[in-house]
Structure formats: C-alpha cells, structure tokens
Amino acid sequence: MMNIKKPELVAPAGDLEKLKTAILYGADSVYIGGREFGLRKYAGNFDFDEMKEGIDFAHKHGKKVYLTANIFARNEDIRKIDEFFDIIKNFEFDGIIVSDPGIFMKAKKLGIPIHISTQANTTNYESARFWHQLGAKRIVLARELSLAEIREIRENIPESLELEAFVHGAVCISYSGRCFLSAYMTYRDANRGECAHPCRYKYYVMEEKRPGQYFEVFEVVDGTYIFNSKDLCMVEHIDKLAFAGIDAFKIEGRMKSSFYVATVVSVYRKAIDKFIKDPEHFEPEPQWLEEIAKCSHRSYTTNFYFGKPDHDDYRFESRKYVREYEFVGIVKEVLGDGWAVVEQRNRFFKGDTVEVMLPNGTYFVQRLDRIYDLEGNPLEVVSHAQQLTKIKFDRPVVEFAMLRKKIES
DSSP states (O other): OOOOOOOOEEEOOOHHHHHHHHHHTTTTTEEEBBSSSSOTTTTBBOOOHHHHHHHHHHHTOEEEEEEHHHHHHHHHHHHHHHHHHHHHHHHHEEEEEEHHHHHHHHHHHTOOOOOOOOGGGGOSSSHHHHHHHHHHHHOOOOOOOOOOHHHHHHSSSTTTTTTEEEEEEOOOOOOGOOOHHHHHHHHHOOGGGGOOOOOOBBBBOOSSOOTTTOOSSOOOEEEEEOOBEEEEEEEHHHHHHTTTOOOOOEEETTOOOOHHHHHHHHHHHHHHHHHHHSSSGGOOOHHHHHTTSSSSSEEEEOOTSSSSSOOBBBBOOOOOBBEEEEEEEEEHHHHHHHHEEESSOOOOOTTTTEEEEEETTTEEEEEEEEEEESSSOOOSOSSTOOOOEEOOOSSSSOOTTTTEOOOOO
C-alpha cells in the first residue's frame, strides 16, 4: 500500500453547539469566528468565553480549533484588531486564518500558526512560496484551481507548507469570494463579513445597446438566477484530492444548521477513513450521496476541480434548496431507561416516524409514541421553537443525537 498522509477534515462551526457537533461527528478540526474580523458576521459566532469553552472541548477530544480573522481590513479595523488579538493570544488556538497582509503582520506576533485564507486567492506556487517565506504554515487554496494546478503547486513548494482546499458546500460566484456586489446593492461589505448574498437574487437580463447579443433567460416571466451556483460536493473524489497533494479538506457552512454539520461531517469522515485504509482501490459508496442529500442543499457540482464550470454548474431556475428531510430535534440530555431530553428545531407530532442520527455515523428509525413536556404532561405536537421535551426511545441515544423527519411530498 502506498504511503500517503491522512487528510485532515476541517469543519465549520458557526456557534458553540455546531463546534461540539462537528467534533463529535468526526471532524479533525473546526474553524470559528469571533464577533468581529471574520467573513461570516451573521453567523452566531463566539464571544471570548465561548471560544475558551470550544477550544477546551476540542482539545479534550484531541481536535484543533482555527480562528478566522480573514476580512480585508480598513484603517478602522486595523486600529481595533490589536485589542482583539491581545485578548485571544493565550487562548491556545491551533491556527489563525487571515487574508489581509496587514492583519498577517499583526497575527505573526501572536506565535500562533498562520493559515492563508482562500480570500487571498493563492493560485500559483510562487504565491504559496511568498506566504511561506513570510511565515505561513498553511495555504487555503483559491477555489478556482483544478486538481492538475493544485498538483503542480504541491510539487513546487516545501513539504512543510500545508495545502487546504474546500471540498463541500456553497460556492461564491466571485473570484475567491472577493465581491463588491453586496456592498453596491445593500451597503453590506462582503469583504468585511457582511455579505447579503445577492448572487442568490432573481434577475432580469436586458441588453439595450447591443442588438443580437443576449443572455438566454430560462424563466421569462419570473426572471432568472444567473449567478446562482450549485453546491460543491467532492465526496466521491476523495482519492483524487489526496493524490493531488491536498493536506486538509474543508467543508463550507458556518451559517448552516447543526444538522447540516453533523450530516456532512459524518459522511466525509466515512469517506476519508475508507480511503486511507486502501488508497489505491478507493471506491465511493452510493449511500454517501444519499445521506448527504438528507440535509438541505442545492444541486451538486465539482466546480473547477475537473475543468472550468459551464452552464451545467449553475441553477438558473431557482435559488431554493433541495430539502427531503427536516431537522426536528437534538438530544440535549440522556435520562436513562430510554428517556432523553430533546430540544425542538422544527415542528413534530406524536406518532411521527423519524430517523435518529448518532455521532458514530449510524442511525435508527423511531416512532415517536411517548412525548412529554418537562413537567410530565403528554404532548400531541411540539411546535414551540427550541421547546424542551422528554421522549422515550427504543434504542440507546447520546447527547447530540439528531432527529430528522422525511418531508411528505
């Protein structure tokens, strides 16, 4: 068997619950953001106490936590970031993700390994060498690269410089995520974490001064989603990613639910583990895509990995997600004798049949025949947001087990 490094599975953690979910469902590391300086300002994000708790939880499980500080800073940001860095410098982060050279220079003083964000759009080996010579440990590659280009970068940089690449999740239509459309239309700067996602809006296309030049509009009455990329999914190509020299596989989604994190992380964990057992004879399993499809998603694409995307990589007719299952609850506490406290996430009823996902990558089917509130009163429906209930299960459950229900068509 050929000698190959086991890829690191890097998961998104928009808040503390998602961090714990990602770790328990198989991530090797997570990336989080503070209340400032990250590119997901409208995720739940972490205050300083939550950062400490998250790092402690991850380290107790032998996992890593990376902090995002990857905005493109204005002067006012630079003036404030010293205070932020001074607070977090002793938190024992395993890495800090940056894109702005000014923030990079300040982050070097922390003594924390520095990762260069995909926002820095590193697309060649000389740029990678540049960042390495400045002190970077890892490059999160631009999303516009093919596997062949990544392989060439790997062959022309020091072995000690790690490469990370996105393998799953939403795709930005702008170059390496550098977009001014949001700021222009909504006064929310995507490059400072405030993206309003105008690429998902509905548009009409009109060419006023160039007769004969036109963009085909698929939905004539309703407009067309001309910027709406499909989601990235590379779970069937784990071997090709690893053989190209990618050290870390990154999942997008700090704005997504705990259910999304659990589902996607669990599947990629299985795929990586299967690959590493026999790299030369890796074969994807059909149930991986079936499982991933149970969380909301757009149609899937391989983006730039096998060539430049074409019209098949965009979904022109709608921005809506495909949703076959609904996340209805998460186990918050195990009480014994089959009983557990479940926190509601979407409405469910007595008599519903759900699938119960477990952090070990398995699930079982459960009919919800015994549901009570915490005072012991029987419930016919659980409809209040994040309502705590007591449910009797036929098989053992654990904290952070997820309940999902198939959506009736």
